[in-house]
Amino acid sequence: MKENPYQDSLNSLSLGKSVDYPDCYDPTLLQPVARSLNRIPLGIETTLPFHGEDLWNGYEFSWLNTKGKPLVALLECRVPVTSPNIIESKSFKLYLNSFNQSRFESQDQVLALLQKDLSATAGCEVSVTLNDLASNNLPVVELDGKCIDHLDVEITTYQPDSGLLRSDPEQIIEEKLVSHLLKSNCLITNQPDWGSLYIHYKGPRIDEATLLQYIVSFREHNEFHEQCVERIFCDLMTTCNPTTLSVLARYTRRGGLDINPFRSTCLEQIGNFRLVRQ
Incomplete structure (x- = not known):
């Protein structure tokens, strides 16, 4: 039977499977999906016909400080279209949940881990920011059109x-x-x-x-x-x-x-x- 690399890649994901929801930091939860698997059938191989990015917003992100007190923030992650991989969404959620009961020295330490782990999964540098809830940096708008x-x-x-x-x-x-x-x-x-x-x-x-x-x-x-x-x-x-x-x-x-x-x-x-x- 002819091998299907796309299906083989999907079968390796946690998507659609019963999984535990860990609450201790675990970067191995993140799972990449090669962009090429879908781009090649669209006729996109070497030169991309577009620029752009995948902009993620995380509304349920939390961790503990060194005294065990929970902290929360709005997460923004920008993945360039030039990255070899997309970040599979369920694994992204599991990964963010893994911060919930883990203690960190500072928000800067949390941000550095996010930047490192998400960039490694995407296969290139991604932009990550953590925003205070009081900043109201995500206004509700209508699309201009x-x-x-x-x-x-x-x-x-x-x-x-x-x-x-x-x-x-x-x-x-x-x-x-x-x-x-x-x-x-x-x-x-x-x-x-x-x-x-x-x-x-x-x-x-x-x-x-x-x-x-x-x-x-x-x-x-x-x-x-x-x-x-x-x-x-x-x-x-x-x-x-x-x-x-x-x-x-x-x-x-x-x-x-x-x-x-x-x-x-x-x-x-x-x-x-x-x-x-x-």
Whole structure:
């Protein structure tokens, strides 16, 4: 039987399996997934067609000081798209939980461990910050763009189909489009992943009705969050031929973590904020 390296990699993860929830610091809980396993089928091999990052927010992060008193903080982690690996989300949650009953000399020590462990898992340097709850650094905002969810479209496809997309090369425009109807499923557990999608592009006008049909077509699709966004980016680039394109998905949190993958033809870093469902 022909070997499937993608499936072999998934089988090695704790995802979808019954596991203990340790409360003592353990960096071995973190599990990487090679980005190449999904990028190669998309035709992405050596040169990436996008810039960007995976922005994680952790809302349930705590540890003990040397006197045993709990401390809490909001965690922000930015993983570059150039990293060879994504950080598997369940292992990320287990890892963060492992700090709960461990004592540390200072917040700086905790931050240094997070930076070291997460960078080792991603395979490159990631940015990690710990923010005080009183700083209110994550305001609730609305995405800046035209929401297309009101469109009265017929939906018949619930697996990604780039053939649905249409654009008009006679109309060259710049616009920002938003949909809150993005839903895909966890690759192993089949649990729903809910998200809002932001698209900013310049180029042939994208037909809004077909774009909405395409977004909804992910509804029964099983794939990691980061992979869904890269698929959407590649499908829009190939089918609609924009000159510039940015795609941001902000997913609702699970287990105290949300992930917000960003892919763009432009070299920029996204600001951090929360949507009402986050």
